[in-house]
Amino acid sequence: MLYREAGDFKTSYASDNQTFPIRFDRAAYWVAIAAAFLVVPMVLGDYWANSIVIPFLIYVIAALGLNILIGYTGLLSLGTAAFMAVGAYATFKLTTAFPGMPIYIVFLLSGLVTSAVGVLFGLPSLKIKGFYLAVATLAAQFFLIWLFTRVEWFYNYSPTGQISMPERSMFGVIITGASASSTAVYFTCLIFTVAMAWLARNLTRGTMGRTWMAIRDMDIAAEIIGVNPLIAKLSSFAVSSFFVGVAGALTFGVYLGAAEAGEAFSINKSFLVLFMVIIGGLGSILGSFLGAAFLVVLPVLLKLMLVDGFGWPADLARHLEVMIIGALIIVVLIVEPHGMAALWRTIKEKLRLWPFPH
Amino acid sequence: MSDTVLFALEAGLNGLTVGIMYSLVALGFVLIFKASGIFNFAQGVMALFAALTLVGFQTGQVPFSHLINAIFGAHVSDFGFTMPAFLAIILTVVVMVLLALLIERLVLKHLVNQEPIILFMATIGLAYFLEGLGDIMWGAEVKRLDVGIPQGMSSWVDETTYNLFGYGFYIDTLSLWALLIAAVLVTGLVVFSQYTKQGRALRAVADDHQAALSVGISLRFIWVLTWSIAGIVALVAGIMWGSKSGVQFSLSLIALKALPVLILGGFTSIPGAIVGGLLIGVGEKLFDFFMQPVIGGATENWFAYMLALVFLLFRPQGLFGERIIERV
Numbered sequence: 280m281l282y283r284e285a286g287d288f289k290t291s292y293a294s295d296n297q298t299f300p301i302r303f304d305r306a307a308y309w310v311a312i313a314a315a316f317l318v319v320p321m322v323l324g325d326y327w328a329n330s331i332v333i334p335f336l337i338y339v340i341a342a343l344g345l346n347i348l349i350g351y352t353g354l355l356s357l358g359t360a361a362f363m364a365v366g367a368y369a370t371f372k373l374t375t376a377f378p379g380m381p382i383y384i385v386f387l388l389s390g391l392v393t394s395a396v397g398v399l400f401g402l403p404s405l406k407i408k409g410f411y412l413a414v415a416t417l418a419a420q421f422f423l424i425w426l427f428t429r430v431e432w433f434y435n436y437s438p439t440g441q442i443s444m445p446e447r448s449m450f451g452v453i454i455t456g457a458s459a460s461s462t463a464v465y466f467t468c469l470i471f472t473v474a475m476a477w478l479a480r481n482l483t484r485g486t487m488g489r490t491w492m493a494i495r496d497m498d499i500a501a502e503i504i505g506v507n508p509l510i511a512k513l514s515s516f517a518v519s520s521f522f523v524g525v526a527g528a529l530t531f532g533v534y535l536g537a538a539e540a541g542e543a544f545s546i547n548k549s550f551l552v553l554f555m556v557i558i559g560g561l562g563s564i565l566g567s568f569l570g571a572a573f574l575v576v577l578p579v580l581l582k583l584m585l586v587d588g589f590g591w592p593a594d595l596a597r598h599l600e601v602m603i604i605g606a607l608i609i610v611v612l613i614v615e616p617h618g619m620a621a622l623w624r625t626i627k628e629k630l631r632l633w634p635f636p637h
Numbered sequence: 638m639s640d641t642v643l644f645a646l647e648a649g650l651n652g653l654t655v656g657i658m659y660s661l662v663a664l665g666f667v668l669i670f671k672a673s674g675i676f677n678f679a680q681g682v683m684a685l686f687a688a689l690t691l692v693g694f695q696t697g698q699v700p701f702s703h704l705i706n707a708i709f710g711a712h713v714s715d716f717g718f719t720m721p722a723f724l725a726i727i728l729t730v731v732v733m734v735l736l737a738l739l740i741e742r743l744v745l746k747h748l749v750n751q752e753p754i755i756l757f758m759a760t761i762g763l764a765y766f767l768e769g770l771g772d773i774m775w776g777a778e779v780k781r782l783d784v785g786i787p788q789g790m791s792s793w794v795d796e797t798t799y800n801l802f803g804y805g806f807y808i809d810t811l812s813l814w815a816l817l818i819a820a821v822l823v824t825g826l827v828v829f830s831q832y833t834k835q836g837r838a839l840r841a842v843a844d845d846h847q848a849a850l851s852v853g854i855s856l857r858f859i860w861v862l863t864w865s866i867a868g869i870v871a872l873v874a875g876i877m878w879g880s881k882s883g884v885q886f887s888l889s890l891i892a893l894k895a896l897p898v899l900i901l902g903g904f905t906s907i908p909g910a911i912v913g914g915l916l917i918g919v920g921e922k923l924f925d926f927f928m929q930p931v932i933g934g935a936t937e938n939w940f941a942y943m944l945a946l947v948f949l950l951f952r953p954q955g956l957f958g959e960r961i962i963e964r965v
Contacts, residue, residue, distance in 0.1 A: 429932075
């Protein structure tokens with residue numbers, strides 16, 4: 280009887296339009312936020328932080344960005360990792376060029392730089408779509424990575440070709456560099472993830488999101504009813520790249536600490552984020568969380584079970600993981616094309632009616 | 638002739654032979670796209686899988702040996718016999734046909750009437766699945782593939798060009814064979830689609846699904862047929878690439894290059910796939926040759942995609958493709 284709308288009276292337009300119309304959902308949301316900020320940091324060990332929680336938070340941001348592009352605007356991109364690399368290299372150049380700049384500002388600026396690059400590579404989307412566009416974004420993937428590994432200016436002429444993050448602190452707490460504590464890193468990622476998810480949720484249900492969805496559902500019809508495809512598509516690329524860029528900046532800045540474009544941001548990462556979006560649910564904010572959680576946890580779980588539990592060789596477990604992910608993608612597309620988020624939606628409907636079947 | 642022109646010519650010729658490989662992969666894409674409207678991302682991995690299976694049969698490996706060893710603690714690795722190349726190729730063809738059948742049964746059947754983009758993503762999933770399956774079945778290490786195609790520098794080309802220009806070109810014999818095999822393959826496909834009943838049915842389906850259904854052509858059979866043919870084309874591509882540089886994962890990455898080839902040649906044109914592949918192959922080698930002093934090497938990684946990007950902006954249907962018409 281907990282999951283009910285009855286008795287929850289809405290007396291203003293604002294409360295009528297809120298994100299969580301059901302009281303139970305609102306409570307769950309605040310409990311989750313409180314737990315994330317207060318409880319998790321207490322119990323989080325270094326291993327779990329580095330292998331699951333921090334990658335999860337970062338991938339959520341990337342998945343949100345890609346979901347805006349694919350799920351909300353219907354533009355397929357296979358160049359996510361390259362845009363993450365743009366964010367990472369922008370962070371590196373900005374922190375080394377302006378040592379005094381607050382690190383949070385650096386991350387946001389990196390997002391904006393990525394945004395500009397994203398718009399540039401989004402220009403072909405005005406003429407083409409579908410897998411044609413996928414090829415155009417592949418151009419971004421290979422060209423940008425080549426640029427970052429070949430042009431020495433991008434990695435400050437370091438002999439190894441790697442970029443590594445200098446130590447920076449904020450409010451007296453060391454956030455980046457080798458001596459940053461995992462709690463500080465966790466909080467940085469958490470703050471960004473919550474803020475970005477809030478931003479994504481509110482962008483997608485406002486005018487901007489509606490124009491994106493109109494373009495997705497049928498671009499010619501949308502154009503006829505007065506949606507400007509130029510603005511809609513490019514804004515989608517800009518916002519999406521901003522998210523992905525921030526994710527890349529965080530990956531390099533606080534999570535990895537050092538990176539090499541060809542390895543850390545290879546095309547496999549692009550596919551990984553794409554799979555998160557598909558499995559989680561196209562066109563769903565919650566789906567980005569679920570998809571990221573699933574694909575971050577799955578390899579760790581498989582490794583724990585097969586390698587540590589049964590003593591299998593690690594490469595075998597990895598191949599099995601690739602196989603399982605591939606099969607899952609197909610199964611999800613066949614059984615539930617809208618992903619795990621749609622499953623949750625069905626469960627919610629059932630919960631509302633429970634204990635009655637209809 | 639000056640040295641630069643000669644070197645450029647040699648680079649271009651070598652590009653031509655790389656281009657043949659791209660064409661072979663692109664050919665598989667076009668076949669499936671024409672018959673079912675599906676953009677098969679897994680084509681490259683199919684080539685890898687076919688090559689792995691072929692090597693596995695040839696050397697008498699036990700499939701899934703690593704898995705069996707891990708689960709049962711056994712130490713099986715191979716059957717202890719080797720198979721002649723001819724027999725192994727036939728067996729691999731059988732495997733590819735079975736694979737096509739399974740793909741139709743388990744994947745395509747359930748995704749009929751979905752949007753092309755959903756199908757495209759399903760084939761990305763298929764690519765991952767096959768990649769994992771291939772590695773688990775046959776092991777992930779780089780393997781040598783030798784089916785008896787002669788390899789090494791072609792002395793004939795070397796001598797002829799030396800007599801002509803005073804400079805011997807270095808061309809791999811394997812590349813000449815690839816050229817020949819590709820020509821035979823394309824001729825065979827053209828003959829098949831023009832003169833046999835099944836080939837005509839295939840073209841009918843490519844033209845109009847519903848009209849083909851209404852005259853009694855089984856769509857599902859045609860799909861299995863096209864995926865089988867694409868599997869065989871993948872096997873040929875896999876043999877070529879595998880003999881050249883060993884059977885390894887990079888094969889499926891190289892197959893990504895088939896995408897720009899398709900953009901260039903057009904998604905629906907078999908000659909387009911061939912010409913597009915050759916153009917990309919020659920283009921990237923020449924670009925690398927001339928631009929290396931200016932912007933550094935390894936431009937092959939992205940040149941094809943950038944060329945495709947430029948093409949997309951001005952001629953999205955490619956050189957030979959049908960005009961794209963959009964209706965509301």
